[in-house]
Amino acid sequence: MPTVRCANSEFPINQLESSSRTPMMPVILAIPFAGCHVFENLPSSLAVGANAQKYWFSFGDSYTQTGFVTNGTLPAVGNALGNPPYPGWTATGGQNWVDYVTTVDNTSLVLTYNLAYGGATISADLVTPYEPTVLSLTDQVNQFLTNYASKPSTTPWNSRDTLFSVWIGINDIGNSYYLSGDRDAFSDTLLDAYFALVQQLVNTGARNFLFVNVPPIDRSPLMLAQSDWSQTTEKSVIEGFNTKLTARTASLKANHSDVTTWIWDSNAAFTAILDDPTSYGFEDATTFGDAPNIFWGNNYHPSSYAHAYFGPDVAKVLGGFL
Numbered sequence: 001m002p003t004v005r006c007a008n009s010e011f012p013i014n015q016l017e018s019s020s021r022t023p024m025m026p027v028i029l030a031i032p033f034a035g036c037h038v039f040e041n042l043p044s045s046l047a048v049g050a051n052a053q054k055y056w057f058s059f060g061d062s063y064t065q066t067g068f069v070t071n072g073t074l075p076a077v078g079n080a081l082g083n084p085p086y087p088g089w090t091a092t093g094g095q096n097w098v099d100y101v102t103t104v105d106n107t108s109l110v111l112t113y114n115l116a117y118g119g120a121t122i123s124a125d126l127v128t129p130y131e132p133t134v135l136s137l138t139d140q141v142n143q144f145l146t147n148y149a150s151k152p153s154t155t156p157w158n159s160r161d162t163l164f165s166v167w168i169g170i171n172d173i174g175n176s177y178y179l180s181g182d183r184d185a186f187s188d189t190l191l192d193a194y195f196a197l198v199q200q201l202v203n204t205g206a207r208n209f210l211f212v213n214v215p216p217i218d219r220s221p222l223m224l225a226q227s228d229w230s231q232t233t234e235k236s237v238i239e240g241f242n243t244k245l246t247a248r249t250a251s252l253k254a255n256h257s258d259v260t261t262w263i264w265d266s267n268a269a270f271t272a273i274l275d276d277p278t279s280y281g282f283e284d285a286t287t288f289g290d291a292p293n294i295f296w297g298n299n300y301h302p303s304s305y306a307h308a309y310f311g312p313d314v315a316k317v318l319g320g321f322l
Contacts, residue, residue: 054108054322055157057148058098059140060167060212062091062118062301066098070147074154075111082113087304091118092297093290094304100311106322113148113155115140119171123193127172137168141197149204159205163322167212167266168194169241174217177237178230187241195248202256208321210262210314211249213242215270221288221299242267264317269310270302280309 058064066081066088075082080102087095102112117135121127124136135143148155172190177183198209217223218235246263253261274285277295282305288296290303297303302310315322 052108053161054106054110055155055162056102056110056112056165056322057144057157057162057206058112058114058116058165059137059144060116060165061120061171062116063170063215064096064098064114064116064165064167065118066090066096066114066116068114068116070115070143075113077109080109080111082111088114090304091301092303094297094307096304096307097310097314100308101314101322105311105315107320108322110322113144115143116167120168121172121175122168122190122197126190126193127175129171129175137166137194137197141200145200145204151205159207162206163208163210163318164201164206165210165212166194166198169214169245170217173214173234173237173241177234183237184240187237187244190241191244191248195252198252202252202259207256207258208260209249209252210264210318211245212264212266213245214238215266216274217300219270219274219285221286221296224286225299238267260321262317262319262321264314266310269313273306273309282306 067084067090068082068088072083073079079086081088081099086103087099090096090099098112098114098116102110115135117140119129119131119134120136120140121129121134122137124132124134124138129136148157151157169190176186201209216235216238218231218238223231223234249261249263253259273280273282273295277283277285280295281293282295283291283293285295287294288299288303290297292305294303295306297306
């Protein structure tokens, strides 16, 4: 039976305003929109099968955030993302890939603790976020260590059935690609900090990691309004970072034989759609807005309709783990 996905949730403007801004972009209100996509034969998280219950700790920036806070309602049966109310406070006002994978694109009951925070960089000491209140990946991992690493009775995760995902680097590159110095070497510095945090997660018992590379933000409407040099330079830095991320992931696996890793190539996923948008039901690769045939929800973030394609793609990469 076809599955219908709709993006029709509404949020107070002040919540969207504070959660939808990204470094290097003007403030754009993420307007709630209505509309649906129809997808064939997508599994439902309500149809729990042999995989039973899984936990998912998600880290990242505005491409991932849903606005979860650790002192709010925790994920539970019937409320798989805990707080805030579904689909959360996302960058463009509708469901994002975390929402879709948690509620639709899985074979388990998935309880998701989404610690991602809009505007996040890997470390504020390396790349300054757009405002000091932003929780970096470092801060997010510290939140996990403080609240969940001990496997409390309220969150009894285990190494076998828990996924840890990281989608970071968009703001690190977006806020530094144009600076002087060796950008390739700086990517190594960023990834040193990144995987030091991953090692902290491993030390607590994390064994299943999904890493997401940096998408082609050089093709976002924001960047298309910049110079050719800016677009070309950012693209080059992204490519270098992504190559190094793949190598770091392989090293993690080599150094920890009991660790399982997956990489979702978001760069390839975005590129496939942006190169041929009409084949995916989108008008073009450059417009942004709230219509169901628009890929970009605002000038720096993909729409909920774009995220609806990302969910199944991630699920395919995970191969039924969730």
